[in-house]
Amino acid sequence: MADCGCEPPPLDTLEQHRALKVALWLNAAMFVVEVSAGLFAHSTGLLADGLDMLSDAFVYAIALLAISRSARFKANAAGWSGIMLLILGIGLLIEVIRRAANGTSPEAGWMLGVAAVALIVNIVVLRLLSRQRASGDEVHLRAAWIFTRADVVANAAVIASALAILATGLRYFDLIVGAAIGAYVIREAFEIMKDARDAKASLA
Template sequence: MADCGCGNTRTDTRTQRQALRLALALNAIMFLVEVGAGVHARSTGLIADGLDMLTDATVYAVALAAITRSADFKARAAFWSGTLLLLTGLGVVLEAVRRAFTGGAPEGLWMIAVATLALGVNAFVLRLLARQRSREVHMRAAWIFTRADVVANAAVIASGLAVLASGWIGFDLVVGVGIGLYVMREAFEILREARKAGSTGGGGS
């Protein structure tokens, strides 16, 4: 009798849930850590990175809900994830502009320390999700979000080093805007994939 593959499907679903739950918990914790440290250190880059962590946690929650749902639901979940990411990126850019007129120089050591911790967390999550990444659009969206975070973390570390060396707020603001724009670019990628999945009637089986 041919193997229906049902056991493999159940195993894949359980593994995806475990990976996403762990990623959700880690990102929720790092959101609190980074935003708190960003406010303390007056760093737009850290605040932006923390808000991105919150967005990721939301995306992982959406992906969890989508695992056992239809391909159409997964495409819609990815669409709303992309929309949320786009709004987050825009908000980060606006915050950087605001701080350009009202903010003081950030604390470079805080930026470096917290961003390094965040980089370690995101590198772990990225590897965790890479094992589960498939053609399904909801999991692909979660992986794209985490990939963007790794880039953002590295940028904040570089900014912290530059601020520490010069004391100039401009480095932090440039990185904040850069993170916002990069996040928006990733959002458009997710939206394109969601549209493609929706138009073809599937995100993988």
Template structure:
């Protein structure tokens, strides 16, 4: 009875349920945030929306990795980190474009949408917290969401500064910082994936000798 795999199957089912909820919420907020970012001319909101989209991608990859071998999970984490790295670079490029060609961000929009995103991300982080030690792919998803919360708070603060100072500089600054933070998180995911791959490779010869 102890080898029936029931607990393993139950955990897989729980992981799928949590990741589906996280995927749905983040995909919805990515669309809402992107639309609001264009309407409000906010680099910060657009950066935040891209971050949410990267989360949705990570959750989709995490779903595919559930119940699979360590190698597949490592590859899933590599894919997540790669996507996040590209998006971080894209955010920095967009901030640079807006700095060159101008923008007129609206602080009220920034604060409102970022507050909604913050509520969603806190809820998702609480759902993911019990699963973050379940595998490198789930750890990557948890890191993504943690990064989002930091970004949300930053957008709220920059929105308040935009409204107070009537200046686009805080919006450009938070957009750039989110881009850099996203890149940092991407590199962390890639490092963890490489470490997990190396640990698995070290175990395989030992198992083969037994």
């Protein structure tokens, strides 16, 4: 009955599913926490980081759909992830410009505490995805890993800006970090789209 279609999924597929599902729910929860805190604390950096978490949640959802699908589907999923990230990065830069014109000084204590929690969450997710990426290095998993790597950098930047604001009282550190996260997100988007193009080219 080897061809009955009732065999359980391969172990590596189940592990990928578990890792991506955990990543999805953690990022969805942190999106709510960071955006709420960003609005409350008037922090561009926290708001940017929270929106990045939402984008990541969508990416993990796409990666979940890609498991056990064809290589072309996985490449297309990665490509759409990159496009989503590019749109997010451009939107973040626009928000930074808007807040620079009429924003208020952020609450650095809130920034520091929430960004520290987000950093811990993303380190956990990065470790989960690193094991899956090492086992197969499929393009959809690499896209998810790149997203999470960008998050760790963004979290560290928000923490650094919060410390700078506490030391100086200048709100511009928050704006600078928000703009830097936007620019970094755009760079990561192009990297993901390039990986997707290369993967599709190898299938031609």
